[in-house]
Amino acid sequence: MSPRFSLRARHRFATVSAIHMTELEQQLQSVRNEAEAAIAACVDLQSLTRLKAKYIGRQGAVTAALEKLGKLPKEDKPRIGKLANEVKNALTTAFTARQDELEAKAAVTGPTLDLTLPGRCHHIGHLHPLTQVFERTVAIFRRMGFAVEDGPEIETEWHCFDALNTPADHPARDIQDTLYVDLPPHEKYGRYVMRTHTSPVQVRTMLKQKPPIRVVVPGRVFRRDNPDATHSSTFHQIEGLYVDKNVTVADLKGTVEFFFKQLLSPDTKVRFRPHFFPYTEPSFEIDLSSPHLVSRGKEWLEVAGCGMVDPNVFKAVGYPDDEYTGWAFGFGIERIAMVMWSINDIRLFTENDVRFLEQF
Ligand code: DAH
Numbered sequence: 001m002s003p004r005f006s007l008r009a010r011h012r013f014a015t016v017s018a019i020h021m022t023e024l025e026q027q028l029q030s031v032r033n034e035a036e037a038a039i040a041a042c043v044d045l046q047s048l049t050r051l052k053a054k055y056i057g058r059q060g061a062v063t064a065a066l067e068k069l070g071k072l073p074k075e076d077k078p079r080i081g082k083l084a085n086e087v088k089n090a091l092t093t094a095f096t097a098r099q100d101e102l103e104a105k106a107a108v109t110g111p112t113l114d115l116t117l118p119g120r121c122h123h124i125g126h127l128h129p130l131t132q133v134f135e136r137t138v139a140i141f142r143r144m145g146f147a148v149e150d151g152p153e154i155e156t157e158w159h160c161f162d163a164l165n166t167p168a169d170h171p172a173r174d175i176q177d178t179l180y181v182d183l184p185p186h187e188k189y190g191r192y193v194m195r196t197h198t199s200p201v202q203v204r205t206m207l208k209q210k211p212p213i214r215v216v217v218p219g220r221v222f223r224r225d226n227p228d229a230t231h232s233s234t235f236h237q238i239e240g241l242y243v244d245k246n247v248t249v250a251d252l253k254g255t256v257e258f259f260f261k262q263l264l265s266p267d268t269k270v271r272f273r274p275h276f277f278p279y280t281e282p283s284f285e286i287d288l289s290s291p292h293l294v295s296r297g298k299e300w301l302e303v304a305g306c307g308m309v310d311p312n313v314f315k316a317v318g319y320p321d322d323e324y325t326g327w328a329f330g331f332g333i334e335r336i337a338m339v340m341w342s343i344n345d346i347r348l349f350t351e352n353d354v355r356f357l358e359q360f
Pocket of ligand 1: 199327330
């Protein structure tokens, strides 16, 4: 390089450097002014964080300026480098101070209230569908003069079977069907079982009171069943018992028919089909037919058992021979609920899935 060229070249570079230097210095100065104004105007911590990133973050304006330092001529580097660091430090201090101020203010005023947020929806609970069927059933029978009775879920074999004319070799008493409770047997009434039906409460009621008796017994029962769409090891029944002088099958049919028409709809048809239960003679199964059922492709659906109280049951509770007659029934609550709402799986009642429960 000739000295002439060198001189000119240096002059040229010096001029360019001078312009760069001024630009960068000016740029730093204006970034500082702008940032300080923005910090002072900032009123919440979230925007402050954004500002911090914009100015002194890794991709911020000051960092960008610092990166340009490398390209400056040697003699300018220290001066501008110093300025850049001053700006960075000043802004860091300003951010920290403002952050402290805003945090202190937030601590006093608490979180700001956002009036534009949509309100929270409070879900209103309601009774379980089975409870609704119980309550409606009990209400209808109360209107007909029935009282509500209750009995233990852990029963004795005598109340659950013997007193109900169900002999020791009856298949219902089999270990396959009944859950026996691991307790020392009752000295008079035998082993303890989880009651397989609400019928033992008939026995308990008759033991403690004389006819006329008109009771319904809502309750939970237990069987040794494998759960599937129509079986559950625990389900619910409502038992009915009417004992007086001259009670007839006509009373039974009239009462049951009235009940189902009230519960479901006046166009519900009720059919009595001869059947066998040890504690009633004659015995029937009750089938229902209503518009809901037809739409599910089946005309008649069995929902209950009933019959005229067997004289052996009266004998077991110590009633005099031939003085009284009576009828009894046992309705399956899940069965009725399934008919009412076209539900096809009994397990839904105990799974507690809100998507199912909120439909009722
Ligand atoms: N206990 C019977 C059952 O669990 C239902 C039943 C049938 C009850 C006839 C009665 C009755 O009172 O008379 O399947």
